[in-house]
Amino acid sequence: MRVKNHKLHADSGDAVATVRSPNRGGALKARYLVMHYTAGGSAESSIRHLTKKESKASAHLVIGRDGAITQLVPFNRVAWHAGRSRWQGLIGMNRHSIGIELDNAGPLDGGDGQWRSWFGRTYTDDDVIVATHRFEEIERGWLRYSEAQLTAVLEASEAIVSHYGLIEVLGHDDIAPERKLDPGPAFPMENFRSHLVGRADDEFELFETAAGLNIREGPGVQFAKIAGSPLAKGTRLRSELRDGSWHFVEVLDKNGDPETTGWVHGNFIAPAPSVVV
Ligand SMILES: [Zn+2]
Known part of the structure; x- marks a missing residue:
């Protein structure tokens, strides 16, 4: 994949699917990439939400569980994904970052073979990682990201990080720790980050x-x-x-x-x- 005219293009040369969101600000010169989960039921429902004026929210990209990528805002315009947020002296990270939403139900209730999202869908153990978020003390179920989705987000992020020379990859929880948990423990953040910005937190x-x-x-x-x-x-x-x-x-x-x-x-x-x- 590569970035051309601030839009993501597949290896075939075609731009990824685009659904324009009116929820956008002025010019953006991003230095950070911020990862989110939608906490929604499908990529389609999240795209509907993030392109509706009343929701006052958006992201640059939404990536479905099948790996399909949809762009809502060009990368040189501010999208409204971060909300109240800060990082290393910067306040309001929408003005400094490109935001990617991954279709994922987020934290799940239940346990032992029967897990349930906040919107009532059920999942089996195969779909779920049981883990404690680093800001919490309780274990919860977290819906796994699909392999197609992780492959797509890595390829898209490689193109974005190298095109814009982004310096760091962050989670929404990093920049809004008092109110956000996404992308959550099911997202392989350390590997993802070290792959993209070469930060070797781990030996391997x-x-x-x-x-x-x-x-x-x-x-x-x-x-x-x-x-x-x-x-x-x-x-x-x-x-x-x-x-x-x-x-x-x-x-x-x-x-x-x-x-x-x-x-x-x-x-x-x-x-x-x-x-x-
Ligand atoms: Zn988020």
């Missing part, structure tokens, strides 16, 4: 293959494929080293133990949805 980064993926002896397609190539979609990898867009990885088995090592292209791996080391 966990990823999953987003497609069948060749693993090679060196960082380039000219290097031979190694045994076990292509890796199945969903294979877990630990990235040890980067060379441009290539990662030197350890391929992890079901128990998280290293099986083999080699090079893979970073476009086809996504942050692992739940980090278990």
Whole structure:
């Protein structure tokens, strides 16, 4: 993906779907990317809400669970996603950031096989991560983000961060800690952030293959494929080293133990949805 005329374009060259939101301010020179969940029932219902004048809210992008991306506001105009917010001396982060909303129901009530969103939809354990938000003391269920969605948001964010030279990736909870929990513990923020802005908070980064993926002896397609190539979609990898867009990885088995090592292209791996080391 790439940014052209402040709009996101797919690799095919076509602009992503656009639904204009009237909820926008003046010129924007963003330095930050801010991640949100919609806490809604579908991308469609969130897009309807964020393009209705009365809601006084918007975002630059909405990304559905199927990975479909919709742009509501061009990246050089202020969108209304952050609300009352601050970060490192800046107040009102709408004027400093590009906002991405991910379709996700957010925190869930219930437990043990039966989880329920605030709007009444139910989910099974497979869809849910049980975790404590870093601002809270209670464990809750959190709806998982889908793999298609995590792949799409990473590709879109790579294009945006590099086009505008953004310096940091933040959660809505980082900039409005007294009132927001999104994008929540189901979002792999540390991996996402270190992938985009190269901040190595951890010694290594966990990823999953987003497609069948060749693993090679060196960082380039000219290097031979190694045994076990292509890796199945969903294979877990630990990235040890980067060379441009290539990662030197350890391929992890079901128990998280290293099986083999080699090079893979970073476009086809996504942050692992739940980090278990
Ligand atoms: Zn938010």
